[in-house]
Amino acid sequence: MSTTTDEIRLHELKAFDETKAGVKGLVDQGILKIPTLFHNPPHKFSKATNSTKKTHTIPVIDFTNIGKDPNARQEIISKVREASETWGFFQVINHGIPLNLLEDMKDGVIRFHEQDSEVKKEMYSRDLTKPLVFTSNFDLYSPAPLNWGDTFAWDMASNTTKPEDFPVVCRDIIPEYGRHVMKLGMELLELVSEALGLDPNHLKDMDCYKGNMLLCHYYPPCPEPELTMGTAGHCDATFLTVLLQDHIGGLQIHHQDKWIDVPPIPEALVVNIGDVMQLITNDRFKSAEHRVLANNIAPRVSVACFFRADLRSQEKLYGPIKELLSEDNPPRYRETSFADFVAYFNAKGLDGTSALQHFKL
Numbered sequence: 001m002s003t004t005t006d007e008i009r010l011h012e013l014k015a016f017d018e019t020k021a022g023v024k025g026l027v028d029q030g031i032l033k034i035p036t037l038f039h040n041p042p043h044k045f046s047k048a049t050n051s052t053k054k055t056h057t058i059p060v061i062d063f064t065n066i067g068k069d070p071n072a073r074q075e076i077i078s079k080v081r082e083a084s085e086t087w088g089f090f091q092v093i094n095h096g097i098p099l100n101l102l103e104d105m106k107d108g109v110i111r112f113h114e115q116d117s118e119v120k121k122e123m124y125s126r127d128l129t130k131p132l133v134f135t136s137n138f139d140l141y142s143p144a145p146l147n148w149g150d151t152f153a154w155d156m157a158s159n160t161t162k163p164e165d166f167p168v169v170c171r172d173i174i175p176e177y178g179r180h181v182m183k184l185g186m187e188l189l190e191l192v193s194e195a196l197g198l199d200p201n202h203l204k205d206m207d208c209y210k211g212n213m214l215l216c217h218y219y220p221p222c223p224e225p226e227l228t229m230g231t232a233g234h235c236d237a238t239f240l241t242v243l244l245q246d247h248i249g250g251l252q253i254h255h256q257d258k259w260i261d262v263p264p265i266p267e268a269l270v271v272n273i274g275d276v277m278q279l280i281t282n283d284r285f286k287s288a289e290h291r292v293l294a295n296n297i298a299p300r301v302s303v304a305c306f307f308r309a310d311l312r313s314q315e316k317l318y319g320p321i322k323e324l325l326s327e328d329n330p331p332r333y334r335e336t337s338f339a340d341f342v343a344y345f346n347a348k349g350l351d352g353t354s355a356l357q358h359f360k361l
């Protein structure tokens, strides 16, 4: 009996995969009921007790004068420390990326996903080691319910990508945004290093950016948003993530057993601590579970820059940073290569459990 159910599910997954049109392809067909593959069990929603308490607001950190005034910089470092220890999330304003570039980037992502589906089909793949991939549900064949969204992924670390490899509708903007977000991320790695009491170059020297990836998400409007998720609750397999979100909303973080909105702020970028940062800081900085709700109003776009180590290298091992350990604070995790961490994370899929458990000593 269960084999039959599994076979039906596999058949439906394959059929969806083979359309190469993603979730937007379903919406374009004009469906009014979403396929059961996307249904989440009701308990996923019963946890959705949104908090409206004022104290439950993700910190907003202003980077004005960060490079000019040493006092301002120290204050910013304290705020980064506090936010990383308590929330694992913060928003940054006055980060130095021009606001018109943020707008142009969101427009570019919309143009990518709303272009002729034939162009997207040619880029459709489940192989995220390719430099440029259009995909939907990276964990499609895992047992978890599907998510209501599509992604255009750029492996920023592959130096074989040429400008002309990008689809013409976003050729200029994506690499340009990539350069800016990379620069901001390098600054964040310095601030996070200092927030840990380490040399500013510590995390950069650990190559926490050599396998970066840019994920351009598109969450089409969903006819039955109460049955599914844009992205199910998960932590990121990163050191840190820098996220650009549009004005639609739906991003939430799991904090003290409540789901709390990350309100869209047009000029802000959202930063979150990833699992591998939690691992190397020996649980000092928190990788917070987060998710994206589906909506039936308008498409939502977001762009996540994943700060990761080189996945092609098995040599470098990541474990709790020696300088942070002491007799009272012994290592809680074993060392792992970044590639092994991501392989475990991806095989598990977004099933709501933490990949960190697997690496605990």
Ligand code: OGA
Pocket: 215, 217, 231, 236, 243, 245, 251, 290, 291, 292, 302, 303, 304
């Ligand atoms: C992610 C993610 C959130 C969003 O890419 O890991 O959590 O708002 N994205 O799309």
Ligand code: NI
Pocket: 234, 235, 236, 290
């Ligand atoms: Ni995420």
